[in-house]
Amino acid sequence: MTDSANPIREIGVALLGLGNVGAGVIKLLEENAAAIEARLGARLNVRAIAVRAFDKRRRVEVDASLLTTDIEGTLARPDVDIVCELIGGTTDARTAVMTAIAHGRHVVTANKALLAEHGREVFAAAEAAGVDVYYEAAVCGGVPIIRVLREGLASDRVEHIHGIVNGTSNYILSTMTATGRGFADVLAEAQALGYAEADPTLDVGGGDAAHKLAVLVGLCFGTAVDVHAISTEGIDTVEPIDFRSAERFGYVVKGLVIARDHGHAIEARVHPTLVPKNWLLADVPGAKNALYVHSYALGASMYYGAGAGMLPTAMAVVSDMIEISRNMLARAAGARAMARPFAQGQRPLLPLDDIRSRYYLRLAVVDEAGVLGRIMTILGSHGISIAQVVQDESAAADGAATTHIFVITHEAREGNLRSALREIDGLPVVQRPTVVLRIAGAGNNGNAGKQ
Ligand SMILES: NC(=O)c1ccc[n+]([C@@H]2O[C@H](COP(=O)([O-])OP(=O)(O)OC[C@H]3O[C@@H](n4cnc5c(N)ncnc54)[C@H](OP(=O)(O)O)[C@@H]3O)[C@@H](O)[C@H]2O)c1
Numbered sequence: 001m002t003d004s005a006n007p008i009r010e011i012g013v014a015l016l017g018l019g020n021v022g023a024g025v026i027k028l029l030e031e032n033a034a035a036i037e038a039r040l041g042a043r044l045n046v047r048a049i050a051v052r053a054f055d056k057r058r059r060v061e062v063d064a065s066l067l068t069t070d071i072e073g074t075l076a077r078p079d080v081d082i083v084c085e086l087i088g089g090t091t092d093a094r095t096a097v098m099t100a101i102a103h104g105r106h107v108v109t110a111n112k113a114l115l116a117e118h119g120r121e122v123f124a125a126a127e128a129a130g131v132d133v134y135y136e137a138a139v140c141g142g143v144p145i146i147r148v149l150r151e152g153l154a155s156d157r158v159e160h161i162h163g164i165v166n167g168t169s170n171y172i173l174s175t176m177t178a179t180g181r182g183f184a185d186v187l188a189e190a191q192a193l194g195y196a197e198a199d200p201t202l203d204v205g206g207g208d209a210a211h212k213l214a215v216l217v218g219l220c221f222g223t224a225v226d227v228h229a230i231s232t233e234g235i236d237t238v239e240p241i242d243f244r245s246a247e248r249f250g251y252v253v254k255g256l257v258i259a260r261d262h263g264h265a266i267e268a269r270v271h272p273t274l275v276p277k278n279w280l281l282a283d284v285p286g287a288k289n290a291l292y293v294h295s296y297a298l299g300a301s302m303y304y305g306a307g308a309g310m311l312p313t314a315m316a317v318v319s320d321m322i323e324i325s326r327n328m329l330a331r332a333a334g335a336r337a338m339a340r341p342f343a344q345g346q347r348p349l350l351p352l353d354d355i356r357s358r359y360y361l362r363l364a365v366v367d368e369a370g371v372l373g374r375i376m377t378i379l380g381s382h383g384i385s386i387a388q389v390v391q392d393e394s395a396a397a398d399g400a401a402t403t404h405i406f407v408i409t410h411e412a413r414e415g416n417l418r419s420a421l422r423e424i425d426g427l428p429v430v431q432r433p434t435v436v437l438r439i440a441g442a443g444n445n446g447n448a449g450k451q
Contacts, residue, residue: 018062106133137314157295161257163256241404279441280302367401
């Protein structure tokens with residue numbers, strides 16, 4: 001309850017974008033207005049909503065007088081304290097965020113592409129201008145992983161992370177695992193159900209996950225990395241036969257982001273991965289996201305939930321607005337240098353050849369005596385030792401003359417494996433380039449990835 005002598009403080013908000021997330025933000029601000037006001041002791045007041053087109057059908061009803069196509073004018077409004085960038089991409093969004101900061105506005109963004117590509121520039125400008133930039137929704141949607149890493153683990157030291165950060169890919173892989181259907185078929189279904197975009201390249205090709213990984217690396221290890229240099233493999237190359245054989249060896253195929261601090265360099269990679277069935281990550285279903293964090297003091301911890309969607313993502317965005325408002329009310333806004341990612345400059349990525357992993361190999365070979373022996377000899381000569389081998393004639397793909405050999409290796413250096421495979425794939429008896437999938441859980445700390 002307020003009285004006229006002591007009116008409740010209003011905090012002005014401008015939304016840039018009224019698409020999926022923007023509509024969710026409006027809905028949540030309306031539906032939870034009383035609770036937010038009670039928790040904050042102030043009112044979040046939407047003063048303007050910038051869009052591209054006035055006449056578009058919206059997922060929420062808004063007062064038409066709030067809509068504008070004038071982003072510049074919106075950012076310059078003196079009654080706007082917090083600018084919420086929900087347009088996406090790295091061009092207009094970058095200009096809008098940099099302009100907002102230059103005007104002294106605090107910023108909330110859900111845009112991982114922007115932060116992965118231009119994060120250092122954005123955070124440096126924010127620090128110089130004394131404003132806050134919050135971005136909880138940029139990684140794992142509604143799962144409050146940014147707060148966990150920034151605040152919950154502020155006294156700890158993250159050693160490595162394994163995560164499922166793209167819901168579309170996880171939906172497709174989970175469905176392929178459950179049904180044995182092929183990638184193209186399941187992708188078409190995911191598009192029909194609204195789990196995948198019409199152009200799914202960023203999701204299934206791993207680009208979206210690489211953006212999120214760059215943001216996570218910034219927070220976990222305090223360093224920027226070149227997002228374009230992150231080794232990124234999509235899920236579109238995994239075939240039903242690999243799901244079946246992974247299952248037989250005790251694994252589930254998941255699209256993972258993996259990062260590890262090596263001190264002089266950062267290991268960061270995105271690829272389909274064989275995850276041991278007894279890991280919690282193996283059980284992450286449908287479009288859900290999860291991040292497994294291994295830190296020095298806490299050890300293993302795991303964070304799980306909805307990584308996208310109108311309301312889960314809006315929840316993260318509005319919570320960021322509340323946090324900034326609290327900072328403003330406490331006159332602490334912009335004074336949170338410790339909260340900045342990328343604080344220690346840029347470190348190089350560990351070359352992919354230098355990572356260590358266990359590997360799953362699928363070789364398509366001519367079915368004749370001595371082939372297995374020759375392959376094992378080449379692997380051995382490159383220092384690759386074998387944990388399991390299965391030769392499966394029933395899996396023959398090209399008629400009776402071809403058979404598949406499935407190999408699970410012990411931990412090995414990737415460069416050695418690639419040298420061995422160059423030799424192996426050059427043998428006349430090897431019919432196609434060998435399929436290679438990495439297995440989660442290897443690394444150079446003894447308990448890496450155990451859950
Ligand atoms: N969707 C999710 O579940 C999710 C989850 C996590 C993070 N995110 C991130 O959240 C951001 C927004 O995603 P979304 O799914 O809400 O996108 P969206 O549905 O495509 O909405 C984008 C909105 O931005 C507006 N817009 C685009 N360019 C503009 C410009 N130059 N000037 C003014 N308005 C412009 C569009 O206006 P019109 O409507 O007039 O075209 C639209 O309202 C992205 O960075 C995305 O990566 C989304």
